[in-house]
Amino acid sequence: MIKDKSKLGSALVWGGLTVALYWLLFHYAGGFQTLAHTTLDACAVGGEYYNNATAELCAAENGTFIEGRWWYVLAPIALAFALSYTHGLFTGLFWDLVGLTAKK
């Protein structure tokens, strides 16, 4: 099945890194969701987040008011870059390994 064994080592390294990043994303999925919902002022009510919140509106719903932090937006951007890079390299090597190449 493997047509070019010289690339196996690199493929395993990039594949391993990709798996580690996906593990990070799904292990801390709750944390990433909280970051996504709290780039703006938000109100947490029973595990759900409401946008366009104010402290008064949130108190009326018996929720917890969370002050937004704009820089939380950098979390998905950083992860998207890292995963595109490692996974992109891995998939390229993967198709080379199985011998799927462009017509010369």
Add this chain to the structure above:
Amino acid sequence: MELINFVEITPLTAILLILVGFVGGMVSGFIGSGGAFVLTPAMMTLGAPGIVAVASNICHKFPKALVGALKRNKYGQVDVKLGLILGLFAEAGVLFGKQVMTDIKNTFGAVGTDLYVSAMFVVTLAIVGGFVLKDYRKLKALDAAGQGDEAPELTRLARWVQSVNIPGTMIYSKGAQARLSVLFLAPIGFATGFLASAIAVGGFIGVPAMIYILGLPAIMASATELVIAFIMGLGGTIFYGLEGVVDIRLAMLILLGSLFGIQVGAIGTTYVKDYQVKFTMAVIMLTVLFSRFFYIPGYLAKLEMIEPLPETTLSILKWVGDGVLALALIVGAYTVLSALLKGMKEHKMKQAMLTRTEVAD
């Protein structure tokens, strides 16, 4: 206050997203820029509100666009200056479009964005799909006449645009090999960004505009579009991220399948003729258009813009829409894979024959 729910990701949803990403990536690699159009409707079908689907699709695309742009720049296919200028105007379009989407969300809720995204899809795919179908017929006729490999001439519009000289606004475009006025670039960039903010695919405007209005060769237009896609994708992710609607899990699951698929699709194009690519593109576009069309009555009823529809009618319409989208994905996967396998087989046979002839000589 506005509640925006992210989709619950079960193992089944995750597998479906990876599969959809794979097919979307394959179609994207096969037909070039703009192929990610199947992903937004698929995410919406899996339950993501329109605004979340668009934002997450934009987020999964922009690093891919950067990698693609760097790769194709090595082959000299990217007009970096033109891409940066168009990207700047596209950013303004994204910002404006994001504001339109946010206003719709704040006024009509998440269902309002579903209706807006679906309507934009139907209109865009009808127009672009129609043009691509026309192009397919033209290319097929040229191929039959043995002129398929000849470079197309500049359009009359491109010749005029390249002849206009407005002092103080001119830049030299390496791709068009001509001086172009920024005043022509501004509306093209803005419209590209606006469309990207609405359906996550701006290439439907950017690529044809660069070819037919600015006079770039097709290969440079699609490569330069990657620069624009990166700039507006990064901006779009920031703008939508600040609204709290980028679901990184959704984006990365799509990316997982899409990066496998995109390379299969790109390799597939080296084994087929241009008109076959156009045909695939037109068929998938028109099928996706029909799938979105069936959801619109349901959204209109939810927004009370039409009389309420019976539950059974709504279920049937949704079922048909889901079915048509699944059909589009299956047709897309089948077309690309069959073209690739057939092409590889023919290529291997030709190589074997050549080897036999050389040995015999």
